[in-house]
Amino acid sequence: MVGYKSKVAEQIHLPSRTKRERALEEAGYNVFNLDSEDVFIDLLTDSGTGAMSDEQWAALFRGDEAYAGSRSFGELEDAVADVMGFSHVVPAHQGRGAENVLYGSLVEEGDVVPNNTHFDTTRAHIANQGADPVDCPVDDARDPAADGPFKGNTSLERARAVVEEHGPERVPVVVQTITNNSAAGQPVSVENSRAVREFADEIGASFVIDACRFAENAYFVTEREDEFADASVADVAREQLGLADAVVMSGKKDGLANAGGFVATDSDALYESCKQRAILYEGFPTYGGMAGRDIAAMAVGLREAVDEAYVADRVGQVQELADALESVGVPIYTPAGGHAVYLDAGAFLSHLEPEAFPGQALVCELYREGGVRGVELGSFAFPDTDRPELVRLALPRRTYHREHLEHVAETAAAVLERREDVSGLEIEEEPEMAEIRHFTATLEPTGSS
Structure with a gap:
């Protein structure tokens, strides 16, 4: 307790x-x-509106404000590697900044992007690139009264229909949002993420996980997916996120911070593309539009989120x-x-x-x-x-x-x-x-x- x-x-x-x-x-x-x-009671969003821990406040005071090579950025790299399993990190001022960096690198005019359900800024960034965001929720997601453990899952049937209609060459990326915010914050099973990974491989697409609430999703997995009944939240998070080619993250959710976000990947080519775009829109790659103190607080928050x-x-x-x-x-x-x-x-x-x-x-x-x-x-x-x-x-x-x-x-x-x-x-x-x-x-x- x-x-x-x-x-x-x-x-x-x-x-x-x-x-x-x-x-x-x-x-x-x-x-x-x-x-x-x-x-009086503000429930508009949980994005950046929470209370930070004493450890996060301590990190805030220790933040390194160097423009380049900030020590705080090194702490974020270590946290992302430990908690999420990715070697490359491109910071941004918040999640939508990270979306701009990532989707501006992956999506072009005329493309089609399936997602379990696009949230507002995700849909807007993809549309802003001249691409078509298409929702592929499971049937139960549209029924508020339906009972199901993973109503946030991606419908592979709907995703395949998108490819059949437009052709795989027009689907460069498949996105999965965990938890599925636009489907009432419903969780996504690891089994479903594995299936989406296989689907992306079949059509030669990148698989991106929107990881804003990855820790909450992992908790539901430990409670509802038999394979992970004895697993820790931290282990499930690494397992599920490790299926993706890249994650896009608002640190204002399960980073437990008041500001910040990032793109993380193991792909050298995607990292280089995102890094150059981030320089244009966000800032130098070791601060990305954030103060060093905010980076330090988010690094601590990522670790706390899987407690x-x-x-x-x-x-x-x-x-x-x-x-x-x-x-x-x-x-x-x-x-x-x-x-x-x-x-x-x-x-x-x-x-x-x-x-x-x-x-x-x-x-x-x-x-x-x-x-x-x-x-x-x-x-x-x-x-x-x-x-x-x-x-x-x-x-x-x-x-x-x-x-x-x-x-x-x-x-x-x-x-x-x-x-x-x-x-x-x-x-x-x-x-x-x-x-x-x-x-x-x-x-x-x-x-x-």
Whole structure:
């Protein structure tokens, strides 16, 4: 059993309902536009929002800020080699910077890229290269109520159909995201990763694992995949990641850091290509857009992420929130994932059609009711992708406590009681690139214009 002792405390306040109403309207009914001081419980994302450990803070003070040849970078190289098994590391300021470096090196205009399910920035980076991102989830992934241990798996049937339609020459890379964030944080089995590895070899493609939540995924494997029942989280992580030609990583997730990311590979050629692109977009290859202190903290965080007690506590807290929500009748995607609970907005607000963005409407009501900020991952965030209407409540690592989870459940229950009165939304303004519209678009209640 693991616990945490607080050394620093931050006071938070629940703004008045009047202030929340005004803030929501001024934000254009898009909670990305809210100021953090207007939010009571912030479950927008677990990316870079968690609390670092005392060891990470110690590393932060010891960070080497040298432009070239930083000692902190050497610590990151060692951590990646030990935890993930890769010899080459190209740092970046965060995960999307690493995606730009990697996919800019692997993908060209006209290519097609299958993934178990693309997340927003992944989809956007591939589309920005002129390529077509194609989701290949298993059937159960689209059903919030389906019971399955690995609903995040890649459908090899769908991936093969992509190749049959476009030809292997147009599929230079196959991606697998672990855990599968866009499929409610569901885990991926090692067996499925092995099958994707074989598939990539068959068509002559590179196999990339998006490893943002690799430790949480490994924990689920130890709990649900018989072959690894006696294995450690660290052993499973190396086994699964070792199947890939490269990994792309946001250190703000299972790096347990507030900034940073990287590409890791054993391929000399891919490393050289990524390194040169990183110099152009991120910085010198031994700092990659990060301060040395942040690199040092991420190196420690990678090792902490595969600690058995830490990851069990992490996944356990998410399950605790899921249980609290289910106990008051809130429909959620089951089973719960490793970093977040996903509300089934389609069932929650069943009177709203997808065109009225039920997920975004629910996000707004959670904030209006209790100052809780989540994020929509349905028809608003992923237009024209035929995904379930979901709202993600992502728990920052080592940050909130039981009373915060109780407040979230009480807030959701209060919205549930008046759900028939919740109206839909329509887009008022949106950016040109649809793949990232949910970050900045503004909306208004339907019929208000």
